[in-house]
Amino acid sequence: MDIPYTVKPRPDTGLYNAKVGIWLFLASEVMLFGAFFSSYILLRVGAPDGFWPDVATAWPHGLLNIPIGTFNTAVLIISSVTVLLAWASLKEGNLPKFKKFMAATILCALGFLAIKSYEYNEKFTHYVIRLKDGTAVTGHLDIDGKSPRFWSLATVEAKKLESIKVHVDVPNQFRYPVGFKHESHAEAEAKAGGHGAGEHAAREIKTADIALLQAFIPKTGTFFAIYFTMTFLHGLHVLGGAIVMAYIAFVGDGMWKTDPERYTNRIEVAGLFWHFVDLVWIFLFPVVYLL
């Protein structure tokens, strides 16, 4: 039995069926991501700025790595270019060239996911530490030369550590609100015994002085909860898109010999999904990283 309208346009829609199908699917995806973006905006405008007084509800700035986020944006833009050129190569009847562009697209997708994983790990080893005297610092722990993930004050106490070494972030990196009692870089350097300009000051903090020790994980606060939710959901779409494109390009390419027009249409549909995923990131990047 032949599936109708895989190549020829259906008279009532003027499009082949898979194209109508993917646009219906993308419409549902717009609603999914639209709900998350709306939630993000509502939470953002209702949140106090900075990390003080409440880590859970406040909205920190500058805690995400903007150069890495920008690089990842460039990777996704390049992948959209390569998927379009892959489709154009099929339109020209050039299968080897198509495969090269698809391989480049999949490499970009995997590169994006690898960089995102690195970013996640950076956050899992990044901490906010509030002391009992009201000061607060952010930075990475240094426990015997290692940077542990997911620690809390309970972990430090359970390990019976009297103090912890912290590589403190350079102050003024984050926009703390007026009244935030953050020690100056000079103070941090003095406590750490002196460091060069721009280096992270390392200092020992007594466990008894710590009121809060929290890694940047979803439960840390509203910002990280929605940041991880939105970027992880987007990451799943990238992974799904990469798997489907790899399958069509390198496993299901037999159709090119039997029905080249239908195969080209499959690539167009996969390309439409890929463009949607990339377009979501084009909105996600400035909203989460810059604003």
Add this chain to the structure above:
Amino acid sequence: MSLKAFHLVFVTASVLLMLGLTAWCFGNYRRSDASMDLVWGAVALASAGALLVYGRYFLRKLKHISYL
């Protein structure tokens, strides 16, 4: 909407993002006077220009393909 039309939308959005990033970097430079902000702003502006050039190239390459 064909992949060609969606790609045009995507390239337009990317150009706008790069122009926004340029403004963000130059705004930071005005506040902080850090030369890296100026460099990043220039790179973002150059990227916006490169995307515009690419946009013209791909429209010429795919001129025989429908927007539907």
